[in-house]
Amino acid sequence: MRLSRTARVILGCVTAAGLAIVYVPLLLVLLNSFNADRSFGWPPSGLTGRWWRAALHSDGAREALLTSLKAGLAATAIALGLGTLAAYAVHRHRFFGRRTVSFLLVLPIALPGIVSGIALNAAFRTVLDPIGIGFGLFTVVVGHATFCVVIVFNNIGARLRRIAPSLAEASADLGARSWQTFRYVTFPAMRSALFAGGLLAFALSFDEIVVTTFTAGPGTRTLPIWIYENLARPHQAPVVNVVAALLVLVSVVPVYIAQRLSSDTAGGRL
Amino acid sequence: MPAAPTPGSRLRLTALLAPPLLWLTLAYLGSLAILLLSAFWATDSFTSDVVHTWNTDNFHELLTTPVYRTIALRTLSIAVAVTVIDALLALPMAFCMARVAGRRWRRPLLVAVLTPLWAGYLVKAYAWRVMLGEDGVVGAALAPFGLHGPGYGTAAVIIVLAYLWLPYMILPVYAALERLPERMLEASADLGAGAWRTLRSVVLPAVRPAVFAGSVFTFSLSLGDYLTVQIVGGKTQLLGNVIASQVTLDLPMAAALSAVPVVLIVCYLAAVRRAGALDSL
Amino acid sequence: GSGGDDDKGGHAPDRLGKGEGKVNIIAWAGYAEDGSNDPTVDWVHPFEKKTGCQVNTKTAGTSDEMVSLMKTGQYDTVSASGDATLRLIASGDAAPVNTKLVPHYKDIFPALKQQPFNSRDGRMYGIPHGRGANLLMYRTDKVKPAPDSWRAVFDDAAAHSGHVTAYDSPIYIADAALYLMRAKPSLGIKNPYALDQKQLDAAVDLLKKQHKAVGEYWSDYQKEITAFNGGDSVIGTTWQVIANLTKAEKAPVKAVLPKEGATGWSDTWMVSAKAEHPNCAYKWLDWIVSPKVNAQVAEYFGEAPSNRKACAETSDPNHCAVFHADDEKYFQRVHFWTTPIKECLDGRKDTTCTDYAQWTRAWTEVKG
Amino acid sequence: MAETETRARTGTTTTRTAVRLEAVTKDFGTVRAVDAVDLTVRESEFFTLLGPSGSGKTTLLRLVAGFEQPTAGRIELAGDDVTATPPHRRDAHTVFQDYALFPHMSVEQNVAYALTVRGVRKAERLARAHEALTTVRLDGFATRRPAELSGGQRQRVALARALVDRPAVLLLDEPLGALDLALRQEMQTELKELQRTTGITFLLVTHDQDEALTMSDRIAVVRDGRIEQTGPPVEVYERPATAFVAGFVGTTNLLRGESAVRVVGRPGTYSIRPERILLTDPAEPPAGAAASSAGRRTVTGRITDIVHAGAHTRFTIALPHGDRLTVLRQNLTGLPQSARPDGEIGLSWDDKDAFPVPS
């Protein structure tokens, strides 16, 4: 479609404006991480680097980051396994209730976090507690994995739709067993989708707070929970800004890699 | 082309489906069932202990108390508004990214849209709180035009939620636009349609499922949110807040309240599934 | 526990054994600092070093959350406020405390001992930790003349429409009741936590009227500070510490105890009836009210310490004065948070009072 | 003992039958794609399945390869029942219409794949891959990716990949469909040559009659999941078993009922191939020795269309009662004078060229 120059300029402006709006709050976060004013007063009363120093020495933030990484990685790993299996079943097989499966998989992410959270909380209490498994990292991982599965499912599904089924057939035809077909043909073809899906799942888990609140045990403090607690602490809010600013800066790398790996697609699907 | 069932493939299918479905059922659907079941229990009003006597009082109260209806409607309207705003923003942005910007620009633009997802939901919400405050950036930016910022309240909630969920809308719409064959657009132009016409008759119908897919996120995430409301909502109260405030006091009532978004979202999903949204997620 | 109501909550231990090496705590933000947020603020590590009890802290945002967390049975001890304590006692989630096993108990201000919100039938169900009043804060540049009555946020709230703030919890209904005690004696309110249906309705009506003028309800520090700092809120309830912090940001604010008195909170460290680590829990209780630590917490969090000797340990010599720690006259005007129950707390026998569940629903309605 | 003997005997037939289908039926839901097909392909034969779109050719091939399970019936490869054998254990390789090359592997890796999954040592693997690439004249392309090849080159890589471990049977699903005509003709010759030199059994699927006629040892014409006729190209072309075969394999003039009586002189259904009709000036008797002998039929008509199609010219001729005949004439010598649009023209053919077909 050939757009007129004006149309292109307008579209460009809307996009630029949109992106600007997306980034203004982030810039503010960055700015506030240097704001001498503890409660983010606007305009800043002065600039200081003490929050950055404080953040870099904050064991709490470091531990929370570690917990979040652990939870995110574990949940992503489970999601990758389960999501891939489900995507395979749905996209490479025909069976009764095929569409219901994708419907059900979407539920955990579509239902409000608070509903999922209290449901999981209630279930863990009635089921896990009696057998001696308390709330902790494990329960957080279970909660996160549940809504991460659909992300992987969607990414792998989209990829499977584009990989000609004849590739796997050609492999079998040439004498490859199922696992060989997976190792030599299917997995390489899906690798970038796995990465993109995994990254998005990880990001989702990394930023989750509601379900986490209801599934975390004592001492299990993920980064968002740490942020939540520290926003309510008298002297900590600026340190939170430092952490957030750092996260944004650091996250560009994996996001960019994911985009590169899956340059043929939109790179990640929700 | 999905293969038809044969004995061998049925076994494989079972092997493939069993783990995810088992997980889903045990970890999630089971939990949901337990929760919804507990909506039929009562609570000791003083100790907040759940009393296991079967009754429908919670639902009765839910349906007869006007304030719940008001809150449910307000929540629904906010979710709809957020979804509409995001769709209106995402369409031109995704279009520009996928079809107007040069190939070299696509990846950086997409990265730019995705990166904020990592900044932390609470941090962003608090940043907006600062921006929307009386002396905030928004007020300062609007002042020269003689305008006031929206302050804290429903409008602020809509703005911030729309901001938070925007990437979730852009992503599927972008994917759909990128997949749209150039041929379709050429065919339309070839038959005499100008850019606007092509947009309306060819592009929009093609991205509709993707918009619905994105709306699954914007709609349901808005429907259940309660933290953003606490931060910028002023005195606004949404379903999520009511559920959150009841959870610790009266779990059965919270469960009954939870049934409201569950029903809304299941209906919504069923509706958009027909439009092919679930395949475009 | 089985059997009668009295058995509920189990028994206090007669003597302590060896530490279990671990203790799980539910606390308000700032009550159990381990230096991870600010390396200079740490009274957890010294405790761990001293007792060998590893501390796991869960920070709760509201009293309700504390109650529900305690119900999981995974925690040994909690810093419960008065609007949670009775519920924990009644549900049997909290056990009575043998104060003899807490050596520092003897230095606690007597006014905090054997209170309706921390004891039952003469038995203490926890160790008092600290207290504070819900003050009236206002922007001196925007609110003139300086208010001295809650009237400013109730009947006169319209003057600052859109900029009034209030604490976001059902317990705030007591603030309205407190105001009505004086403003509408005909209602016959004796105790703001003992309201019959009629009295509750009156309070709710008042709050609904106030709702029109409210800009936002606050529930955490940060919100309240930014709101007053930025001028989004100009008048409303506050805690002393918030007032101090806001002033430190150079915002023109002032906090007063209005002439009607005020509601307030007094936190109590309680032990779970199902505690897996009761010995460490007792060690924690004693540690946290020891003069030095009690002073540290009180200063960091911004409250009046409960240990008389703590006033000598504060880094700011004026701390106890600022927070009226030993000013019993001051605290006589404060009605500490207590969970409203059916049985009227003011002693009325001819009527049933409204309970917390009803307050919760009423609060939902107030906010609309 | 008795069993061994039976085995041995089956073993003997093995040397002659490469593929055998017995009463094979395949349903997709309510669609019967393949309907009780019996088929025997001999060893080292170039066998073609020819039929219109949707007739079930691909399904037949996929049944042989093992990608589909028959609803009923039995499939043998080299005398062994493979009905329940998965694809990777059948000694048959497929050349897919879309080639199905592995995009992330080099040409060499693609070709060596069948050896890789069998665990053949790397050195041998590469040697044999290069040998196969040489066979298809692509030895210079070993390290390229499939995306860097043209259509014809990809086609050859697919061929090399399927040939590398010398399967007993090669299954080809319209392997030339995506190529342009010149390339297609070139590849036809190459394929035929390859089959001759390797001695591998080729089972080809196509809807292009020219391809089928020029390449095959035998053809099976498929229609609606059934085989209408099996035989060598000449037989299928010259003696079509049904009107459908007559029409689908080559163009023909089909004459039925009244028309048959008028034109052929007898009732029934007849096929007269356009190339069998001789054009003459209406005045003159038909040229050549057999001109007016018995067994030759002559009619007169009017030319309505003349299309020059390169090697031959196609005439459409209207007979007096509205019948139409198509006549093909090689562009070898000059045309009869009257062979111009609207001209009167004489047509003649040998009686036995009006071949009766069951309709």
Place this chain on the structure above:
Amino acid sequence: MAETETRARTGTTTTRTAVRLEAVTKDFGTVRAVDAVDLTVRESEFFTLLGPSGSGKTTLLRLVAGFEQPTAGRIELAGDDVTATPPHRRDAHTVFQDYALFPHMSVEQNVAYALTVRGVRKAERLARAHEALTTVRLDGFATRRPAELSGGQRQRVALARALVDRPAVLLLDEPLGALDLALRQEMQTELKELQRTTGITFLLVTHDQDEALTMSDRIAVVRDGRIEQTGPPVEVYERPATAFVAGFVGTTNLLRGESAVRVVGRPGTYSIRPERILLTDPAEPPAGAAASSAGRRTVTGRITDIVHAGAHTRFTIALPHGDRLTVLRQNLTGLPQSARPDGEIGLSWDDKDAFPVPS
């Protein structure tokens, strides 16, 4: 005034020229897809661009449609310079190779699209859409979705969609490429018929020489972005301007250098069409009147291959010095006795059939 006159004059030429390209060049980066092409298509003409894959045919068509902007040169439609006109303002419609039907619209809506965007009233729109659908014999399918149609039906919908508002020029990019042979031949006839009855100028792109030869009024043979020859089918076939054209349009025996001297008897490059060579028994003189007259050349060879290709048989014959000739023979009468594999055979052709081509 002067300008009006110029306009008027241009207007006069309009009645004769539908499409004109003047020195049109198109580069994609460093690839020159179209190289200084001059081309004139007359009104109501069926004009075909014929060439191998990658020769630039599609690019030429897209330049005319307006999807691509030429790097240099000028494009006229009906005498008007449209070089800078966007596609939706050019009076030409395209039938895409993959049809490019709008998947979310019914057949009817697809066909009516050109009218819809012009704001034609609904009643008229539907009436004309149905008319167009009737033209392509699809009137029963109006409410279906494209996904519910077969390939041939989709092709016809695409055709109806492009025809509905009677554009001056119809651009067709290998419209029959995806269809099977029988259907393709049927559609060829229909397309030709449609062009005749509507009088619309057709500009067709194909790589299928048969299609080009049988359908076109004129053919342009494209190679590497240039036009090698333009002319009516017979001319392009019979008098190829270059060796490339001779080889690409129909099969031919190209004889060069030594071979030419040996076989044709003269130095140079010559093309002898396989159908122009007569097979005789080597003993007998060639049959017919011109047998031994001057201007006829006779040689003897050995048959190496005989392929029965339906209407004709293709012989490959080895001449004594290693030259090979392909000979086509219509299956009209019996073969010479020696026409069997490995048999000695005589070949003869008219001297003027050995056509010299610039190489």
